[in-house]
Amino acid sequence: MAVFFGTFENKVDRKGRVSVPAPFRQALGRSAFQGIIARPSYRSPGIEACDLEFMEQLNDSVSATDLYSDAHEDLAFTIFAEAHQLSFDGEGRILLPPALVEHAGITERAGFVGMGSSFQIWEPETLLRQKTEARARAREQGLTLPLRRGPGDAS
């Protein structure tokens, strides 16, 4: 599975196009669909982006909740309703839909930040603040991470 990491900042041209950073494109691999799925985050002014495969995983996870339950409906609306399929052009650029641009407050530049299995797109200044705050919270709360080891690992 793809792992996205690092922060990149690219220009939005006057046609509304942005280059998706080359490392992210490489992490996406050579699947049939050349592009990404993007939707507004419901918890922040950022755009969440992933590949089709991850969308299918999300679907599996949502499907695990009871059909017709409130949680199922709300999750489904939140995750799938506002999702956009954005194809790469020949140079690896995407066209940001107005709804997403507005949600993120993006104007001239777009910040791409890796989040592991997915990545996000932000207005660069806002992203900087968000990163700083997230790091501060992680440190204050003493967040630690129990490392999971693969099955072939002896320890």
Place this chain on the structure above:
Amino acid sequence: MAVFFGTFENKVDRKGRVSVPAPFRQALGRSAFQGIIARPSYRSPGIEACDLEFMEQLNDSVSATDLYSDAHEDLAFTIFAEAHQLSFDGEGRILLPPALVEHAGITERAGFVGMGSSFQIWEPETLLRQKTEARARAREQGLTLPLRRGPGDAS
């Protein structure tokens, strides 16, 4: 899994390149991606470095926390946002990004120190102090370590 140990000091040339010590390169092995992942330590003025495989383990561990939870977002930002993928050139050198150089206060030389399953890169003078202090603290506090044995071990 790779085990990194020892301390090495190499020169940073005027292009910002440094040779990764040969023992570390050998420990990294012949995986598909020839290089390392590096990110600023959030607890010290050092640079933490590991291989892609370790990054995937981190991703697995982060993925084990609930998607969209506060902890998940904060961890993802802290661990993945500042990570840089640094490829080796033909001579086993990496190009240190300005953000990492600044974080570590590196100028003309870089100190590499093995930390077991990862290693760190420091400004040499700072590293010397850090090592001295760490040893002093370990001695003062009488730190001990319960030894875990692998399953293949007879004893």
Place this chain on the structure above:
DNA sequence: TGTGTGCCCATTGACACCCATGAAATCCCA
């Protein structure tokens, strides 16, 4: 006909690749 969109090509600046050099460690053999 005007607007949005996909496809194509040009430019430029960073950096990944290539080769050369010297020093140091290791090996080999008398």
Place this chain on the structure above:
DNA sequence: TGGGATTTCATGGGTGTCAATGGGCACACA
């Protein structure tokens, strides 16, 4: 055991390549 031969490594620098960016053109649709 000593000293020459060989290999490995760290380092320096030139150059081709690729990613990001900008703009033009054709096509579709309203």
